[in-house]
Amino acid sequence: MDIADWRKKIDEIDRKLVHLISDRARAAHEIGKLKRGLAMPIYEPDREQTVFDQVRKVNPGPLPDRDLLRIYERIMDIMRQIQQEEIAPESLAAEATPPDPGGTELDSDVND
Amino acid sequence: MDIADWRKKIDEIDRKLVHLISDRARAAHEIGKLKRGLAMPIYEPDREQTVFDQVRKVNPGPLPDRDLLRIYERIMDIMRQIQQEEIAPESLAAEATPPDPGGTELDSDVND
Numbered sequence: 001m002d003i004a005d006w007r008k009k010i011d012e013i014d015r016k017l018v019h020l021i022s023d024r025a026r027a028a029h030e031i032g033k034l035k036r037g038l039a040m041p042i043y044e045p046d047r048e049q050t051v052f053d054q055v056r057k058v059n060p061g062p063l064p065d066r067d068l069l070r071i072y073e074r075i076m077d078i079m080r081q082i083q084q085e086e087i088a089p090e091s092l093a094a095e096a097t098p099p100d101p102g103g104t105e106l107d108s109d110v111n112d
Numbered sequence: 113m114d115i116a117d118w119r120k121k122i123d124e125i126d127r128k129l130v131h132l133i134s135d136r137a138r139a140a141h142e143i144g145k146l147k148r149g150l151a152m153p154i155y156e157p158d159r160e161q162t163v164f165d166q167v168r169k170v171n172p173g174p175l176p177d178r179d180l181l182r183i184y185e186r187i188m189d190i191m192r193q194i195q196q197e198e199i200a201p202e203s204l205a206a207e208a209t210p211p212d213p214g215g216t217e218l219d220s221d222v223n224d
Contacts, residue, residue, distance in 0.1 A: 003147070003150075024122060058130050062194075
């Protein structure tokens, strides 16, 4: 195979990658909605650790875990941001009505 | 579907993602070997632009292009590094050979 052949292969992989990342984003969005309903925090270090552990466990090579995890850190950043955006509009709306005597129970204390 | 169901789905997606990223790394490694044989540069801005353009083109949502490209920038960083490692050892060894009697050819001073 020459460079052009390998690049065709990479383009095909990239199409699949983009679709999988998008599927993952949709799932993260759904979880964000559920978390909002349950007043759960967006950042859950234990869950993120589970994801990173699985990545290490299923890594078939040739990338060292370190490199794969660097890619995954970026993926997780973006996914956390999606959930933030899913939850933030309401908490921002709650903040926009300051003297609300009824409380701001949706004002979830979100750290990223 | 509850959060646990969505997380099962995400775990499944992650297994596929890890395998696809690994396939991509293998292809990048092969291209690195071919580039070495052809004395081609590792960093090819036009090719990287083509990759980013394709990512934008096939993006089905819900992620904005910007977020997807942030993930892809990290992927491309790692892939460039793989090719660097594929090419660097020999060029460094070649540099180290003539005047160096003690020889530290593994002392790779690779910039990323």
